Amino acid sequence: MSSYRLPEIIYQIATDRSSPYVHTETKRVRNKLRHDTLRNPPVYKYTYMTQDYCLGSLQGGILQPIQQHTWDVTWSSTKPCNTLFTIHPYFSGYELGSFFPEEEKLMVDGVVASKATYNKEDKWTGSSPYEATFQHKNSIIVLYDIPRETNYGHIDAFFPKDLDERIEDPSGWIFCRDGTIYIAYYPLKPYEWIDEKENYRLRSRELKNGCILEVSSRPEVGSFEEFKTKVRNTVIDLRDFDRRLRVRYTTTGGERMEFTFGGQRLLNGKEIDFRAYRLFNGPYLQAEVGSQTLRMSYKDWYRVLDFKKVKVETNVSTDWSTDR
Numbered sequence: 001m002s003s004y005r006l007p008e009i010i011y012q013i014a015t016d017r018s019s020p021y022v023h024t025e026t027k028r029v030r031n032k033l034r035h036d037t038l039r040n041p042p043v044y045k046y047t048y049m050t051q052d053y054c055l056g057s058l059q060g061g062i063l064q065p066i067q068q069h070t071w072d073v074t075w076s077s078t079k080p081c082n083t084l085f086t087i088h089p090y091f092s093g094y095e096l097g098s099f100f101p102e103e104e105k106l107m108v109d110g111v112v113a114s115k116a117t118y119n120k121e122d123k124w125t126g127s128s129p130y131e132a133t134f135q136h137k138n139s140i141i142v143l144y145d146i147p148r149e150t151n152y153g154h155i156d157a158f159f160p161k162d163l164d165e166r167i168e169d170p171s172g173w174i175f176c177r178d179g180t181i182y183i184a185y186y187p188l189k190p191y192e193w194i195d196e197k198e199n200y201r202l203r204s205r206e207l208k209n210g211c212i213l214e215v216s217s218r219p220e221v222g223s224f225e226e227f228k229t230k231v232r233n234t235v236i237d238l239r240d241f242d243r244r245l246r247v248r249y250t251t252t253g254g255e256r257m258e259f260t261f262g263g264q265r266l267l268n269g270k271e272i273d274f275r276a277y278r279l280f281n282g283p284y285l286q287a288e289v290g291s292q293t294l295r296m297s298y299k300d301w302y303r304v305l306d307f308k309k310v311k312v313e314t315n316v317s318t319d320w321s322t323d324r
Contacts, residue, residue: 009316012298013284018053023282029063035098045272046135052217060132065099068127073215075181081160089152090128091119121152134259139251142260143210155209158201171232180218182227
């Protein structure tokens, strides 16, 4: 319908999954009108992409009212609902009042009139100030510290019904398989299963709560049995969890992750500093915060968009061949 043709470098970046990679970003929330000293607090994004799956996360907290999705693992599948994630179903006039100008006491009813799931305990989207994440490549730790007086003092995890296997292992891990994709989910507190139309809902009612997750695939680790063996041999240290909400986890790759809710994220003893994140940083996209310049790289090709000068610099054709 249009004469526009996608630049070849963008096509190649968008479709090349030959090598796993980490991509990070710094963005911002929409304008905050109340309850913060910053108009646009930063949002930090972490993505681990492979040919078979993607694990991505935000740092947690209230970054977007109503429809935030803080983290998930999504994988290649011929079946629907090919994703797994957790949520604390939080809602409040305080959250809405941070972003919208109306009277806080009236906002929940106003939002529910058009977005009926907003105040429901079984919703699958939403932010929570009591949720935080720490991701490294194909592993993530998710923690919750829910006050007793908060609406809905539980967390839920989405497990699709179409998984080929869902095994509750004596080690405490829940192992899942969809074809050649393997997922290991470790609930930090007791839970129950709720049978729903398209999924099983794992619900845990402890206020200090969380999970650990690792994802892998046959090309990376071999068989499902080999994956389960590797995960069972990982080290989980929860000695300080009930008192300090601290988790120490050594991944199947031998990386030491340490995460304290409201505190440090340590990888192999070194603190993760989100302030060091660039606007875009990965093998294909690079940009500094505030630079107004984006560099795309793919093998020997590059394309630079300079929004200060409204200029494009490239060493590859902008045309997409008609037989592509």
